[in-house]
Amino acid sequence: MREITYAQAIQEAMSEEMRRDQNIMFMGEDIGVYGGAFGVSRGMFEEFGDKRVRDTPITELAITGCAAGAAMTGLRPIVEIMFSDFMTLAMEQLVNQAAKNRFQFGGQAAVPMVLRTPGGSGTGAAEQHSQSLEAWVCHVPGLKVVIPSTPYDAKGLLKAAIRDNNPVVFIEQKLLYRTKGEVPEPGDDYIIELGKADIKREGSDLTIITYGRMVPRALEVAEAFSQKGTSIEVIDIRTLVPLDTEALISSAKKTGRVLIVHEACQRGGYGGEIAGLIADSEAFFYLDAPIKRLGGLDVPIPYNPNLEAQVVPTVESITKAVNELL
Amino acid sequence: MKLSKEQHKELFYKMTLCREFEETAAKLFIAGKVHGTAHFCIGEEATGVGVCSPLEVEDYITQTHRGHNQGIGKNMDVNRMMAEFLGKQTGYCKGKGGCMHIADFSVGSLGANGVVAGGLPIATGAALSQQYLGKKNITVCFFGDGAANEGAFHESLNLASVWKLPVLFVCTNNLYGMSTHINKSMNIEDISVRAASYGIKGIALDGNDVVTIYQETLKAKEYVLEHGPMLMVLNTYRWTGHSKSDAQLYRTKEEVNQWKERCPIKRHRDLLIDQKLFTEEELDELKREAVQKIKDAVAFAENSPEPSIDDIFDDVYAL
Ligand SMILES: Cc1ncc(C[n+]2csc(CCOP(=O)(O)OP(=O)(O)O)c2C)c(N)n1
Ligand SMILES: [Mg+2]
Numbered sequence: 001m002r003e004i005t006y007a008q009a010i011q012e013a014m015s016e017e018m019r020r021d022q023n024i025m026f027m028g029e030d031i032g033v034y035g036g037a038f039g040v041s042r043g044m045f046e047e048f049g050d051k052r053v054r055d056t057p058i059t060e061l062a063i064t065g066c067a068a069g070a071a072m073t074g075l076r077p078i079v080e081i082m083f084s085d086f087m088t089l090a091m092e093q094l095v096n097q098a099a100k101n102r103f104q105f106g107g108q109a110a111v112p113m114v115l116r117t118p119g120g121s122g123t124g125a126a127e128q129h130s131q132s133l134e135a136w137v138c139h140v141p142g143l144k145v146v147i148p149s150t151p152y153d154a155k156g157l158l159k160a161a162i163r164d165n166n167p168v169v170f171i172e173q174k175l176l177y178r179t180k181g182e183v184p185e186p187g188d189d190y191i192i193e194l195g196k197a198d199i200k201r202e203g204s205d206l207t208i209i210t211y212g213r214m215v216p217r218a219l220e221v222a223e224a225f226s227q228k229g230t231s232i233e234v235i236d237i238r239t240l241v242p243l244d245t246e247a248l249i250s251s252a253k254k255t256g257r258v259l260i261v262h263e264a265c266q267r268g269g270y271g272g273e274i275a276g277l278i279a280d281s282e283a284f285f286y287l288d289a290p291i292k293r294l295g296g297l298d299v300p301i302p303y304n305p306n307l308e309a310q311v312v313p314t315v316e317s318i319t320k321a322v323n324e325l326l
Numbered sequence: 327m328k329l330s331k332e333q334h335k336e337l338f339y340k341m342t343l344c345r346e347f348e349e350t351a352a353k354l355f356i357a358g359k360v361h362g363t364a365h366f367c368i369g370e371e372a373t374g375v376g377v378c379s380p381l382e383v384e385d386y387i388t389q390t391h392r393g394h395n396q397g398i399g400k401n402m403d404v405n406r407m408m409a410e411f412l413g414k415q416t417g418y419c420k421g422k423g424g425c426m427h428i429a430d431f432s433v434g435s436l437g438a439n440g441v442v443a444g445g446l447p448i449a450t451g452a453a454l455s456q457q458y459l460g461k462k463n464i465t466v467c468f469f470g471d472g473a474a475n476e477g478a479f480h481e482s483l484n485l486a487s488v489w490k491l492p493v494l495f496v497c498t499n500n501l502y503g504m505s506t507h508i509n510k511s512m513n514i515e516d517i518s519v520r521a522a523s524y525g526i527k528g529i530a531l532d533g534n535d536v537v538t539i540y541q542e543t544l545k546a547k548e549y550v551l552e553h554g555p556m557l558m559v560l561n562t563y564r565w566t567g568h569s570k571s572d573a574q575l576y577r578t579k580e581e582v583n584q585w586k587e588r589c590p591i592k593r594h595r596d597l598l599i600d601q602k603l604f605t606e607e608e609l610d611e612l613k614r615e616a617v618q619k620i621k622d623a624v625a626f627a628e629n630s631p632e633p634s635i636d637d638i639f640d641d642v643y644a645l
Binding site for chain 1: 362363424475
């Protein structure tokens with residue numbers, strides 16, 4: 001199979017879907033000639049023109065609400081919010097309108113929109129451009145939440161998100177944009193159903209449940225432990241909402257030891273939800289150790305690169321957490 | 327009001343210092359000494375320097391992501407600015423904020439902002455304090471043309487207007503928000519007309535004319551203290567890309583070159599020589615001083631310690 005980057009995979013998913021369905025349009029800040037702050041949409045303006053690929057003013061609330069309104073009336077908009085930190089400006093329309101409009105109008109409306117946005121630290125962009133805010137949106141019924149970790153997953157999941165009839169928050173990982181992976185040829189229209197976790201590595205002694213940028217880190221740790229005879233299973237949940245509860249529970253039952261890893265601050269992070277889910281299930285009776293969470297430190301992301309690297313889980317801190325569980 | 331020789335000297339020196347700071351910072355990037363990004367205001371030096379120089383320490387400013395001129399205008403210390411840029415413990419934010427967040431409360435800077443239009447409500451609040459506490463000072467709020475399309479702009483101008491808060495909203499219109507020209511982001515050419523919607527005064531000035539900006543800011547301060555908020559638009563241009571990574575496919579070299587002809591520093595220099603206020607040699611000497619000051623700042627920053635992870639939880643909460 002050919003290899004492409006995570007960013008290219010996202011661009012291909014959007015472009016292929018836009019060729020298939022004329023009512024899909026794409027809007028955001030500097031996504032046109034500039035190609036998006038991270039170059040994800042390079043070439044799309046040239047192909048689809050300014051009716052379907054629209055540069056907007058800097059106005060996140062209006063872009064997001066406009067997408068919701070258009071979605072309720074026949075379009076299937078994709079919105080790019082330049083940094084996931086700026087979802088905070090879009091929150092009203094996303095949370096009170098887009099997420100609720102089907103339910104509160106008794107099922108009359110559907111809001112088939114995708115809000116794409118890059119999250120995470122590691123680029124030296126400091127406090128206001130580095131957050132991992134997925135727990136905020138996971139808390140809101142009516143929204144689906146996706147965070148892919150590979151080019152293959154990014155493409156298949158984004159296609160599913162675009163075809164979904166609900167608002168989907170699709171959080172991309174800045175530090176994965178340039179990573180490469182195998183992806184089927186452009187014509188091969190594969191879709192990855194939302195709500196299906198992926199076992200990225202099978203194992204029998206301990207399960208690491210993670211997503212996004214922490215997946216490659218967890219795999220690195222698992223590989224190192226396998227050299228020492230410890231078999232670690234790495235589950236990439238891929239979609240936080242809906243969550244593949246079955247996959248998590250059965251893995252916990254199998255290994256009896258669970259470590260949950262995410263970059264987002266540990267306090268109030270999605271890891272708490274996953275831990276609660278396992279503790280509430282029959283897997284509880286199979287556990288040989290308490291469920292452990294490893295999230296980012298409960299601090300804003302600092303600018304200095306050494307500090308920045310140490311406030312999120314590292315290969316060293318994941319290794320340490322695994323050792324504590326064994 | 328005519329400017330004194332000292333005042334002219336201050337303006338020329340600060341603009342030159344700012345240019346030198348940023349050109350040096352750009353070189354540090356190329357040398358791989360800086361992680362992250364930076365937004366340079368080369369070509370826009372007259373805006374922040376012209377507005378901030380006539381202010382008092384007790385006047386507050388809120389800065390933008392493109393605000394080195396604003397900080398230097400307000401007498402921030404370039405050593406600590408450079409140290410912050412390099413992420414050092416001696417930097418203004420202890421290496422935790424970077425140049426998008428430099429702040430110096432001791433000179434009245436309430437901080438730069440990484441969020442477009444993020445400073446407008448903050449400035450409105452600072453002006454509320456000044457009014458509430460009976461101070462005879464104002465808050466100057468810097469933001470860009472792109473920021474004028476955010477809800478925070480409209481909400482802040484309206485609130486400041488109805489409460490008659492002493493805030494001077496200064497829009498640095500450099501024609502672009504990243505790649506987006508204002509003719510694609512708003513249906514007006516003169517941003518100052520937006521003031522009318524909120525029942526406040528709006529003026530537009532040549533943003534490369536540091537002397538006029540200085541004079542008009544002094545008048546604006548008086549006006550704002552008496553009547554409440556005002557919108558001042560400074561029309562200028564950024565010579566460099568939006569940030570470190572910008573291929574600038576959205577504008578032509580000719581356009582950039584035309585604006586380079588209107589360099590605010592050269593313009594001021596020519597004026598000083600024409601009016602025989604300074605000789606070429608005196609101005610060259612001032613430039614040499616600025617160059618040395620920045621060299622020293624780099625040395626200070628490079629010799630400063632890195633922040634320690636042991637202090638990472640400091641300042642998350644106040645004690
Ligand atoms: C709320 C928000 N949206 C988007 C961005 C990304 N961004 C940073 S600067 C910028 C352009 C701002 O334009 P303008 O206000 O004109 O200031 P300039 O950069 O031209 O000085 C954009 C879109 C941001 N930092 N904050
Ligand atoms: Mg601008």
